[in-house]
Amino acid sequence: MAARAIWKGNLKLGTTRVPVKLYSAVEDRTVRFHVLDDRAKKRVKQHMIDPDSGDEVSTEEIQKGYEIEPGKYVILTAEDLEKLEPPPSRDIEIVEFVPQAKISQQWYERPYYAGPDGDTKEYFALVEALQNKESEGIAHWVMRNKYYAGALRAVDDYLFLFTLRDANEVILADDLTKPSGAAPTQKELAMAKQLVEILQGEFEPKEYKDEYRERVMEFIEKKAKGRAPKLRAVKAKPKTAALDSVLAKSIESLRKKEKRAA
């Protein structure tokens, strides 16, 4: 079943507009629980209360405040908040382009497919142009009263629009200092290179599964049938040295495999 578009807009490059529809590229597979009233086993409701008196505060009485220092709030009225909303627009303005891979991984937040809306000729021409130039666009747009900054990228044959994190949110390696200590010697580097090469391969995302999620779902299904399996108590594994010992172990097992194959 085809997914439903969450928004329609126009990619705007200079004076050219390419109409697109946005679709979430992420399928939420988190196991979602409801909060239930233990007695009635019914779904609960939520309301806001004054924690001191325990009294309910109705929606009309609720004010919104920005905390400027602990316990001190500046009240923002509904009118104030409305004024802060950016003017609505259907344009996804591409302000500039940068070479692919210039945006560090840590900026990317949420991916959306930007699929063609109507005409596909311009759309696939833009895909090809982005691929040929190995470029990524920096985009600004307003969606549902909220301002977004993002990246436009061609992956395989389609356009993706990523929301990017706010500049204040990201801590860059540039702002930090490398760990202290002596630099590795040429000999050490040569050895490490060899070890890493043994574990080198292609990125195969399908090889990894969220086993925890699968276990939880399996358990729920069994329990729903009235056959909840007994679960063993967890034993904490002894603390072990991480990265390097694992690396050594993996290499050891690979070597054994190679020997057997030979």
Added chain:
Amino acid sequence: MPVSLFPATRSVRTSLRMLGPDGQPLARKYYAEKTGKDLDADEVVRGYEVTKDKFVIVTDEELERLAPEKTRDIDLKQFVPAESIPPIYFERGYFLTPAAGSQKAYKLLAETMDKSGLAGIATFVMRGKEYLVAIFSDKGILRAETMRFADELRSASDVGLPKKTAPSKATVNKFEKLIANKSKKQFSPTKVADKQAESLLKLVKKKQANRANVVKVEEEAATEGKVVDLVQILKKSLSGKK
């Protein structure tokens, strides 16, 4: 090689707090719809809806027992070309800092990855959940990005996008020219500053001048506003100082 993990993002506090008529911060509370009675934490349970209004109750203990084995290992599975991982996988970044005595191994791994342009693919357990991560060497500092699993991502055919049609050379050229005209060599973070948050802060500042717009509540009821400077903590940890 023991390492410590620190978030590579800080939460930017532009969220607003819900306050009562006298400016007192409010709390969210569960209540039973039928009786209207407020419910405490020990009066609610967690239920998975199997069919409409039919729930399977799952306890904290059960979830704990289903959780992956507690381990502190970052289990490196593979090294792949760093730029071969599409950004659709990335969720959140963490910096890894060397624990005392492991600076040497840390630097060796970082430099090896840097030189070869490789990223490590690893799994590790954090707060009862297993994560898939890609580890990058970022200017000599190791950074792990948690990743989505492949079954959490939709394919173009899942979404129902039309098959690619060959575009005309002339149109491709037109776009290539547009791209070339607006190309920059580097990505500048100022281009992704949250303008809305900025204008919110501006407005707050303006309103703050008038005392009628400001409410103050008893310290006791105030939220704990301990501000930690993540960059300072990271710098300290990277330098090996306690």
